[in-house]
Amino acid sequence: MSQTTLTVINLSIALLTLALGVTKALAARREPGLNLALTASVLLLAGVIFLLATPPIYRAVGSAVHSPNLPALCIDIATLLCVGHAHYMTLLWHPERHTAVMRRRALKVWLPFYSAAITVMVILYACADLSEAARPLHFAPAYAHVTAVFALKSVYFAALITAVIATMVQCRQVALPGRPDLAEDLQTCMRWFAIAVGLDLATVGFTLSAMIGAVVRGDQRLDTLADASWVATIASGIAANWGLGRLALAATRDDRRDIRILKPLWRLVVTDAPQLVIPTGPLNSRVRLDRMMLEILDGARTLKPWMSSGPARAVEQLVDEEPTCVSGRSQAADTSIDLVAAQTAATLLYAAARRADTDQSPPAPAYRLVALPGLNVPASDQRAYLVRVAQYLNARPRPRRSLFLRRQQPDATHPIVSKALELGDQATTAG
Known part of the structure; x- marks a missing residue:
């Protein structure tokens, strides 16, 4: 894959994903909630991954921190964090595990797991003897012969595979508490989500094959597999954006539909009680709907x-x-x-x-x-x-x-x- 093509693709996906993430973050600020916050974090982390993997930005960051290969480590860490956030989000959507007790129990198990993996990766990177900069996305095969790098990647792959499989298991049965109307849309979102995290396994397979080839053959003839691994990552990013985007659009669509349905009832109970109307500025559909329901209930009491x-x-x-x-x-x-x-x-x-x-x-x-x-x-x-x-x-x-x-x-x-x-x-x- 040419550097120009890689730059255009990565930058396009990064900007789109970051825009979606910022939109969700603003929505989470207006309407505090763990689901929205986690969705925003997943999108923002995914955007950072693609931004760092853009060749000019990859080199610029490496030059700025005087460690030309550090962006490769940052991409791996951001990927683990992204999958970890997605994993926790699917726990919230699991009908048997969305209670506060179950969430705390999950955090006690998985937080040390992710923390330990990232800590070991950072230590191994610091111990690695890296003489010069590797091409963007070719860090793993270029330094596969370095024991610390091979160990770093092994820890990363093991943690990623474990997290991906756990997330895919969670995707098999999900539900949004209090929103049975979104059940079908959520199932569709989860299918795309499962595809997205499943493609991460393909990324592991391609990268590991390129590394083993570099160690066994002593050359870089299998570097094309590193490019193939990033193609799988691109496909994963698109699938995740599509799944989360569909769910967000479905939720907004249903909110606006219910606002239209509720308007006659709202007019009926607040016509002679305008003091119940809450002053509002520009709000998203969910906040508008919540305020409309509150006004209806207050109007009914009067x-x-x-x-x-x-x-x-x-x-x-x-x-x-x-x-x-x-x-x-x-x-x-x-x-x-x-x-x-x-x-x-x-x-x-x-x-x-x-x-x-x-x-x-x-x-x-x-x-x-x-x-x-x-x-x-x-x-x-x-x-x-x-x-x-x-x-x-x-x-x-x-x-x-x-x-x-x-x-x-x-x-x-x-x-x-x-x-x-x-x-x-x-x-x-x-x-």
């Missing part, structure tokens, strides 16, 4: 004095009596009926309309709702729950035929909710 038990009871009665519903599933519409979400949607629609009508007072104590349905939903399921509630609302308003619902309100998507509003209105008014 509606409590106007909540009636009628709509919730009517929804339950209609679900039990509806002839087209069997086992909670509508055969006509072929869609699931979420009883709790439908009750919540009907209750909020009713309460918001009653509060907005100045001629109406809160329902009589006998008809007031003690607690909003779904109030005890776990925090990890809150997003999915609110989305299901919002799906019963339609952003296009139309007048309701009701004794007091004179103000235009979002129409209920499901006919059972619409019917429940009428029945609940009649029961409360009659009472």
Whole structure:
């Protein structure tokens, strides 16, 4: 591989990877979280690896530190750190190992492993007799005859193989706690991730073959294998970027989709309570979504004095009596009926309309709702729950035929909710 081609390829991948890493780092600063921080660190370390492997930068760094082969050691160390961060990230995504106790246990096992490998590598490099600079990416075969260098590379290969295999095992079963909607996207990401770290094994094979060839034959005829090893590294970097990029895009896409779905519900509960709206500047989609959910929950609490038990009871009665519903599933519409979400949607629609009508007072104590349905939903399921509630609302308003619902309100998507509003209105008014 020519030096010019290598420079163009490495620099392009380095700039792209560093840009993605900086983007993730900024996102992690706005929204603190271990997943985002580790994703940023993996990308930034990968960018540093490709940047150091760019021939002009490789030589410039070596000249600046008065150790022309030091960038080769830095690339190996950065690679181990990158795989180590990726390994820990897959531990977070493992359904049985994402607890704090399991994370601490993993750190006690793996942190000494990586630390010891890197320490030994640094000591062996310091002990090696390196007379002159080797070509970028050809340090291993050029000094394979030096015992300290061969030992250094052996330690590096052993540590890398162990870490890669452990990471690939973790990639077999992953999950994002609290984000079941990303399960399929995460599995796709992990397949690419497994390919990326698996290609590191090919890098080891090519480099080790070039080193053994240099020792046995006493020449550099197998140097092309060193170039082949870097081609495998390039492919690994592309696969890792593609996998992490797909997951990031999928998460952003799903966040924006849920923001659109939640808007009718958000408008419904905060229209008459604008003080609940949190002032915001430019935010990413996840922060916007989190704030929208917080405002919805706060808005729902302000509606409590106007909540009636009628709509919730009517929804339950209609679900039990509806002839087209069997086992909670509508055969006509072929869609699931979420009883709790439908009750919540009907209750909020009713309460918001009653509060907005100045001629109406809160329902009589006998008809007031003690607690909003779904109030005890776990925090990890809150997003999915609110989305299901919002799906019963339609952003296009139309007048309701009701004794007091004179103000235009979002129409209920499901006919059972619409019917429940009428029945609940009649029961409360009659009472």
